[in-house]
Amino acid sequence: MFQAAVARGREAREGGGFHQHRLAPYAFISPFYLLFGFFFLAPSLIALVLSLFRWDGINDPRFVFARNYGRLVSDKVFAQAATNTAVYAIASLFIVIPLALVLAVLLNAKSLRFSSVWRAMYFTPIVTSTVAITLVFQILYDRDVGLLNAPLIYLGLEPIHWLGDRSWVKVAIIILITWRSTGLLSIYFLAGLQSIPEELYEAASIDGASTLQKLFRITIPMLRPIILFVSIIVLLSSIQIFDEIQILTNGSGGPANASMSVVQYLYVRGFTRLRLGFASAVGTVLFATVFILSLIQLQWYGVFRKED
Amino acid sequence: MRRVLTTFALLAAITLIGAALPATAQDASEVTLTMWTHDGLYVQFFSARAEEWKERHPDVDFTFEFEVVPSVFDKVLGNLAAGEEIPDLLGIEQGSFPRFMQGGIIESKFLDLTDLLADDYDLIVEGRHTPYKYQGRVYGVDSSLCGVVYYYQPSIFEERGLSVPTTWDEYLETGAILAEEGIAMSYITDHGGMFMMYLLQRGGAIFDEHGEFVLPQEENRTIAIEVLNLLKEGLDSGAIRYVPSAEVWGPAIINAYREENLVGAIMPDWYSDYILKPQAEDMSEQWRIARMPVWDEGTSHKTSVWGGTGFAVAKENENARYAWELLQYTYVTLENQIKRYEEIAYYPTMPAAFHDERIVGLEDPFYANQKTGEVFAEIVDDVPIWYQSLFRATFEQQMAAELAVFFDGSVTAEEAIDNVIVYLEDEIAFAE
Known part of the structure; x- marks a missing residue:
């Protein structure tokens, strides 16, 4: 009986079990791909097809070919939303990332006391509800009773219309993005900083390198993968910004649409005006933009470069 | 083991039969009316009127499920898209009414009230009918004058x-x-x-x-x-x-x-x-x-x-008749238009109500x-x-x-x- 079992086992390994053996890894990773296919790939493809139709979500869709894209290109509100979104993305890349890096360097200082407390504090904006944060900022930005205007009013100066002025409303949103994102990004940078071997700095010190030289010759090159990761994360999140603007401007998109983002534009067209085909076209363009920008970033950081 | 299984099977059968029989018998006399709105004052007012109105149907055992639903219009349109049920009565804020005009949703899913209003139509000012009109037909009864x-x-x-x-x-x-x-x-x-x-x-x-x-x-x-x-x-x-x-x-x-x-x-x-x-x-x-x-x-x-909320009746719901009756009693009677002002301070849409002392004679302490x-x-x-x-x-x-x-x-x-x-x-x- 035992010998029969051994023979069956050998048969399984050498014969029919061969395919099972080869398929097993795929079976193990299949849950991810099934979920990815079901919740991302399929909806994305459906959205792509839907972008060629006019559909209110209830009645039958009507094929309009590229008409949705044509309107998108000629719509000045979309152009404005795209410009606003580009401003948020640029501000995030050039304000939030350097600020996060500086904070990380400070947090990494050996002389810093209570470093765990500081790190935890920087993490709090991420674990706090966006709605709660935005409502608090709405009060902070209030023209008459807001904290930000209090010093101006105290000094007898004209208070700023943070949410009512076409220029200031963008600044208000960038401040909110900066406050919300910098802490988390600095934690990423901190992890990168702590992985840089101390010997590199010691060797540089022996060679007489200054602090700035160490920063630009050691720290930043060694942080390259983290910078790439962080910049892609920042770019993606700033291009998809919605909640903060929607709540901060009561869904209006700010004065003269001055703060409207592309996702807010998509939301209004899709869910307020029930133009789901048109909204799908916006989503498709947004996806293509994010995809291309991410590829450019990866190329720029040399991810596709072949090692010699 | 077999005895235990047989006992379970019998219990299940009895439960199923027991559940089915009274349901058939009660369907005729048990009615649940649902209403969704964005404003709690409407829930308050409709609930009070519903308790009075149900006396007109002593043979029916009514249950009223009136509630404030966040993002109510998104939810209703989502339900319609998914083929799910919508409430018998829906308060449509006039600013959201065009969303229901898209693709004729309002016409296909809600009752045309024009003929149901009949002579009562003229009791209400025209300016409070038009925000809820689609292709010349009325689909909502407004809650306030909004003057x-x-x-x-x-x-x-x-x-x-x-x-x-x-x-x-x-x-x-x-x-x-x-x-x-x-x-x-x-x-x-x-x-x-x-x-x-x-x-x-x-x-x-x-x-x-x-x-x-x-x-x-x-x-x-x-x-x-x-x-x-x-x-x-x-x-x-x-x-x-x-x-x-x-x-x-x-x-x-x-x-x-x-x-x-x-x-x-x-x-x-x-x-x-x-x-x-x-x-x-x-x-x-x-x-x-x-x-x-x-x-x-x-x-x-x-x-x-500026503003207003018109109540509409879901056409395909089995209780559409009762829903309309309740809406008519609550909003299209002079007495209840006056009560609406007294209880939730929304002004009548019927000019005749402004001859009543309870409207023009009411002193407001705030003012x-x-x-x-x-x-x-x-x-x-x-x-x-x-x-x-x-x-x-x-x-x-x-x-x-x-x-x-x-x-x-x-x-x-x-x-x-x-x-x-x-x-x-x-x-x-x-x-x-």
Whole structure:
């Protein structure tokens, strides 16, 4: 009986079990791909097809070919939303990332006391509800009773219309993005900083390198993968910004649409005006933009470069 | 083991049979009516009326599930898209009505009330039917008159020997005097609906009864420009204050009232109990209501309208008949229109109700016992009529954008209106 079992086992390994053996890894990773296919790939493809139709979500869709894209290109509100979104993305890349890096360097200082407390504090904006944060900022930005205007009013100066002025409303949103994102990004940078071997700095010190030289010759090159990761994360999140603007401007998109983002534009067209085909076209363009920008970033950081 | 399985099978069978039999017997006498709305006051009022109304059907055991549902219109449209059930009664805020006009949803999923209203149709002012009309048929019964008046603090005028202005010219003159002390008469924001309020009073129109875009017609375009210029004149002199739309309903305005650098607001009837009283409770007795100023030429209406919620009946629900009966009892009877004012302070849409002492004789302590109903009695017969369109939301959003640049002087009134016209025409052409 035992010998029969051994023979069956050998048969399984050498014969029919061969395919099972080869398929097993795929079976193990299949849950991810099934979920990815079901919740991302399929909806994305459906959205792509839907972008060629006019559909209110209830009645039958009507094929309009590229008409949705044509309107998108000629719509000045979309152009404005795209410009606003580009401003948020640029501000995030050039304000939030350097600020996060500086904070990380400070947090990494050996002389810093209570470093765990500081790190935890920087993490709090991420674990706090966006709605709660935005409502608090709405009060902070209030023209008459807001904290930000209090010093101006105290000094007898004209208070700023943070949410009512076409220029200031963008600044208000960038401040909110900066406050919300910098802490988390600095934690990423901190992890990168702590992985840089101390010997590199010691060797540089022996060679007489200054602090700035160490920063630009050691720290930043060694942080390259983290910078790439962080910049892609920042770019993606700033291009998809919605909640903060929607709540901060009561869904209006700010004065003269001055703060409207592309996702807010998509939301209004899709869910307020029930133009789901048109909204799908916006989503498709947004996806293509994010995809291309991410590829450019990866190329720029040399991810596709072949090692010699 | 077999005995245990047999016992379970028997129990299951008995339970199934037991559940099925009474259900068949009770279906005829047990009815659950559902209602969704965004405003708790409607739940309160409908619940009270439903308890009275059900006495008309002693053979039916009613259960009422009336509730405030967040993002109610998104949810209903989502349910319709998914083929799920929607409530028997739905309060559709007039600003969201065009969403239900898309693809004729309102016609296919909700009861046409025109014939059901029958003779009662004429009891309600026409201007409160039109916001819920689709292709000439009525699909909702409104909850309030939404007539616009001037809410003001009399002490500010009295201390300076000024009287409450009755025309726009007087308004600007009085405003200019107060502006020297940094006091504004009222405020305006970059909100398309607020602009429409002023435009309607002047006799202008955005869409006609067929949903056609009529703002480009010379008469309407001229009126729109005239209204914008009036508002700009007020802004420039300081008589009218610009407030960002994000701050309009919040504490900034109430604080300005308290500090007496803002006299009041030109707002619809719902502003009183929905905004002013809850936020400025401490200012009780410091307020009065007057008619909104009129245009000198006498060509304008005595009032305007803004807002409203029309209740519609789901057509495909099995209790549609009961839902309509309840709606008719609650909103289309004179007695209950008066009760609605008494209980939740929403003014009647029936002019006849303004002959009743319970409306015109009621003294409101917040307004130092002013009989505020008398002011509304003067305007009820002159509520402007306006029409819905699929492009209403597009108009309001584009108008809001143009208002912002007009108010800061970047464009002229003509440019602002023409920009809106061009944009709307493009959108309409795209939708065809």
